[in-house]
Amino acid sequence: MKADIVLVNISNLITMDGKNAPWTKEDMKNVRSVENGIVAIKDDRIVYVGSGELPEEIETDKFSRVIDCTGQTVVPGFVDSHTHLVHGGSRENELAMKLSGMGYLDILAQGGGIHSTVKATKEADFDTLYKKASASLDTMLSFGVTTVEAKSGYGLDDFETELRQLKVAKALNDYHPVDVVSTFMPAHAIPKPFKDNPQGYIDLMINEYLPKVKEENLAEFLDVFCEEGVFTVEESRKIMQAGKELGYHLKIHADEIIPLGGAELAAEMGAVTAEHLIAASDEGIQAMAKAGVIADLLPGTSFNLQKNTFARAKKMIEEGVAVALSTDYNPGSCPTENLQLIMSFAGLCMKLSPEEVLAGVTMNGACAIKREHEIGSISVGKKADITVLKVPNISYLIYHFGINHTSFVIKNGKIFC
Ligand code: IZC
Numbered sequence: 195m196k197a198d199i200v201l202v203n204i205s206n207l208i209t210m211d212g213k214n215a216p217w218t219k220e221d222m223k224n225v226r227s228v229e230n231g232i233v234a235i236k237d238d239r240i241v242y243v244g245s246g247e248l249p250e251e252i253e254t255d256k257f258s259r260v261i262d263c264t265g266q267t268v269v270p271g272f273v274d275s276h277t278h279l280v281h282g283g284s285r286e287n288e289l290a291m292k293l294s295g296m297g298y299l300d301i302l303a304q305g306g307g308i309h310s311t312v313k314a315t316k317e318a319d320f321d322t323l324y325k326k327a328s329a330s331l332d333t334m335l336s337f338g339v340t341t342v343e344a345k346s347g348y349g350l351d352d353f354e355t356e357l358r359q360l361k362v363a364k365a366l367n368d369y370h371p372v373d374v375v376s377t378f379m380p381a382h383a384i385p386k387p388f389k390d391n392p393q394g395y396i397d398l399m400i401n402e403y404l405p406k407v408k409e410e411n412l413a414e415f416l417d418v419f420c421e422e423g424v425f426t427v428e429e430s431r432k433i434m435q436a437g438k439e440l441g442y443h444l445k446i447h448a449d450e451i452i453p454l455g456g457a458e459l460a461a462e463m464g465a466v467t468a469e470h471l472i473a474a475s476d477e478g479i480q481a482m483a484k485a486g487v488i489a490d491l492l493p494g495t496s497f498n499l500q501k502n503t504f505a506r507a508k509k510m511i512e513e514g515v516a517v518a519l520s521t522d523y524n525p526g527s528c529p530t531e532n533l534q535l536i537m538s539f540a541g542l543c544m545k546l547s548p549e550e551v552l553a554g555v556t557m558n559g560a561c562a563i564k565r566e567h568e569i570g571s572i573s574v575g576k577k578a579d580i581t582v583l584k585v586p587n588i589s590y591l592i593y594h595f596g597i598n599h600t601s602f603v604i605k606n607g608k609i610f611c
């Protein structure tokens with residue numbers, strides 16, 4: 195077979211090849227690396243992974259790109275499995291409020307926060323949203339990210355805006371090199387007109403929005419912000435139940451700020467992921483382990499909200515929960531596209547080992563968006579989504595923080611520098 199691209203002499207090849215299912219406990223620790231590795235690619239697929247000399251069955255000709263990766267680390271393309279990618283405007287006006295000690299939920303309760311992004315997103319047309327999100331995807335790709343999850347949730351009761359966000363995400367998936375997986379999240383805040391009638395909005399979502407988005411095939415996942423002053427556990431359960439019956443896979447913003455029992459609810463509902471979990475209880479963590487819910491953790495948000503606490507990632511892994519890690523890229527609580535910085539936070543602030551961190555942004559990230567059979571590892575037959583890093587090992591990437599260590603990225607078999 196003739197290969198289009200062959201990476202040779204890879205000093206440190208970490209394939210994450212193994213089970214295509216959430217990695218827990220020892221799986222997350224026993225990440226293997228290979229010296230003098232080789233990866234061959236044909237079209238958009240990985241066709242060979244090994245070490246030493248290229249075997250005879252893999253041929254190259256003058257059209258093949260044979261790239262020497264001496265001194266480099268090669269890993270699966272990163273998966274950013276929790277973002278609010280498509281939105282209008284920005285919220286730097288909240289910085290002074292935050293610095294003076296005002297909390298995220300206080301700003302939201304006063305009509306700012308998510309509500310201010312709802313206003314900016316309503317005012318932005320399709321092209322404006324597309325261009326802004328596309329630029330963010332370019333940045334993400336430059337940091338080695340090849341697949342991104344994107345949530346709606348900045349239209350709320352302005353359903354047209356919710357649909358526009360989802361259509362932008364779909365168009366980006368079609369036209370931008372980075373793959374985009376959509377999550378419908380109308381339950382991101384109580385819209386202002388429903389401030390005193392949350393049930394009215396819940397009925398609207400359940401009876402009209404959820405079926406319509408499903409019918410138009412605009413999202414695979416449904417997400418709910420279960421938080422004090424947003425949706426209660428009971429309300430979240432109703433919305434999730436309705437989503438489940440319609441065939442959505444479930445996600446939940448759980449126990450981000452107040453320990454409400456979102457982790458327990460995720461377990462009860464059989465959610466794919468519970469996300470944030472900064473304040474998750476011991477019982478919630480145990481319930482998640484038992485139910486096989488993935489913890490999608492977002493340490494950049496703890497940093498940005500100036501919290502001294504991070505989700506208890508170590509404890510979760512000890513209890514048998516699979517941990518994924520994401521940016522939470524959004525204009526309010528984590529305005530960054532830099533997943534490499536998040537990896538440093540996960541290491542330095544959550545005390546995860548470099549191997550656990552890598553599992554969190556590769557295989558477990560892929561599982562968090564149900565793409566584990568296509569991406570998440572450098573395995574024969576999977577998509578050729580590969581990140582080449584100018585680092586001798588993965589510890590170095592976490593240690594030397596805040597800069598971009600990418601040498602180049604291969605996405606669907608194409609090289610991006
Ligand atoms: O825009 O504030 N936490 N949703 C829940 C967010 C953060 C995004 C935002």
Ligand code: ZN
Pocket residue numbers: 276277278447522524
């Ligand atoms: Zn979020």
